[in-house]
Amino acid sequence: MNDSTPDLDIASRIMSCIEALSAISESTDHLTRVSLSEQHKQANSLVGEWMTACGMQVHTDAIGNIIGRYEGSKEGPALLIGSHLDTVRNGGRYDGMLGVVIPIICVEILHKQQKKLPFPIEIVGFCDEEGVRFPSTLLGSRAIAGTLDEETLQECDASGISIAEALREFGQDPDQLQTARRHSEDFIGFVEIHIEQGPVLELEDLPVGLVTAISGASRYQIEVTGKAGHAGTVPMNLREDALTAASECILAIEDICTQLPDVVGTVGMIDALPGAGNVIPGQVNFSLDLRSSKDSTRDDAEAKVFSALERISQRRGVAVKPMRTYQAEGRTCDSWLSNQLASAIKSSGYRLLTLPSGAGHDAMALADLTRIAMLFVRCKDGLSHHPDESITREDAAATAKVLMNLLLQADLSDPQPGAAG
Ligand code: GLV
Numbered sequence: 001m002n003d004s005t006p007d008l009d010i011a012s013r014i015m016s017c018i019e020a021l022s023a024i025s026e027s028t029d030h031l032t033r034v035s036l037s038e039q040h041k042q043a044n045s046l047v048g049e050w051m052t053a054c055g056m057q058v059h060t061d062a063i064g065n066i067i068g069r070y071e072g073s074k075e076g077p078a079l080l081i082g083s084h085l086d087t088v089r090n091g092g093r094y095d096g097m098l099g100v101v102i103p104i105i106c107v108e109i110l111h112k113q114q115k116k117l118p119f120p121i122e123i124v125g126f127c128d129e130e131g132v133r134f135p136s137t138l139l140g141s142r143a144i145a146g147t148l149d150e151e152t153l154q155e156c157d158a159s160g161i162s163i164a165e166a167l168r169e170f171g172q173d174p175d176q177l178q179t180a181r182r183h184s185e186d187f188i189g190f191v192e193i194h195i196e197q198g199p200v201l202e203l204e205d206l207p208v209g210l211v212t213a214i215s216g217a218s219r220y221q222i223e224v225t226g227k228a229g230h231a232g233t234v235p236m237n238l239r240e241d242a243l244t245a246a247s248e249c250i251l252a253i254e255d256i257c258t259q260l261p262d263v264v265g266t267v268g269m270i271d272a273l274p275g276a277g278n279v280i281p282g283q284v285n286f287s288l289d290l291r292s293s294k295d296s297t298r299d300d301a302e303a304k305v306f307s308a309l310e311r312i313s314q315r316r317g318v319a320v321k322p323m324r325t326y327q328a329e330g331r332t333c334d335s336w337l338s339n340q341l342a343s344a345i346k347s348s349g350y351r352l353l354t355l356p357s358g359a360g361h362d363a364m365a366l367a368d369l370t371r372i373a374m375l376f377v378r379c380k381d382g383l384s385h386h387p388d389e390s391i392t393r394e395d396a397a398a399t400a401k402v403l404m405n406l407l408l409q410a411d412l413s414d415p416q417p418g419a420a421g
């Protein structure tokens, strides 16, 4: 497998699996599949069928990850490969899913050839990477890494359903959370395939790239409390309008993140209560997502945002309470495993390009457990978290070839000792 001609039969298999998964949505006209939902259950079940059909032992763990294991010719630590099966609202069909489908298709090929590798392979479809339903995120990968505590299971979605309740509804027992936890001795490392979600590979005219590091991120819920009142009777200078105060906070956040180099800040959700056209909003809740490739820069941005919120709160006479709901430190990919992936890229006939990831990935949580490496796949116009997210069949095949070459050629059977790095 060392010329760079893509195998379009493999591409067809990949694309038909992606098509089938993208049809599992809470709406018929767009793709939304949040974690621990009925649609998530259906996606897990379909992925489980594919895994079983290619000779894998399949189970759903206590947090709702679907995991398949393809035994090797020898016992020993497994190579863990995977990504997530949840989506953002009105999302694309490749974010997460591609990283589950491609390894399954590679195992399907091995199984058809009755080929065993000198190490087992485990493929995982993580239950939650997007953090769309609950305030926390990376629930599945953190449960495996042993960094998800029981308390987090009490966090609730917008309808007041806790993660623990959602898990019960999903068919899992939240009291068994610890059984999802794995040990570093179980794994050689973790490899995640993901669309780039940015424009670099397209500009460089390359199907794939090797990820060097993943940016850290923090998420917050910000609660603004003013005083509801009659829209017709309360003079402008006597109002405690929570929504105008929130608007000022949001513009201040934009300003801070624009001034600081290497920081991005996004307010993606806002709720104004009581929510009537003739009532001054008394309460507003909004989200904030802050990221930087440097944790210290993100901390600096957080401090500046908090003090701007405090100033606005004082001046407008409303209470502004920011709560951090999630924080992930930036992570560097493991050099040993990344070198193996780099060799597979080169032996597949592609120039090696390294790039960092601004988006978050399950790999950042797995880094607490084992070595991580990531392969990015070119996506059209660098577009993601959007229904027009797209990749070519050629690039899908190229990615499968790189993974296949990693599995067949890399020296993974006798890994160096040592885990998270
Ligand atoms: C996931 O897509 C994230 O980076 O938030």
Ligand code: MN
Binding pocket: 084, 095, 096, 129, 194, 360, 361
């Ligand atoms: Mn993703």
Ligand code: MN
Binding pocket: 088, 095, 130, 385
């Ligand atoms: Mn995403």
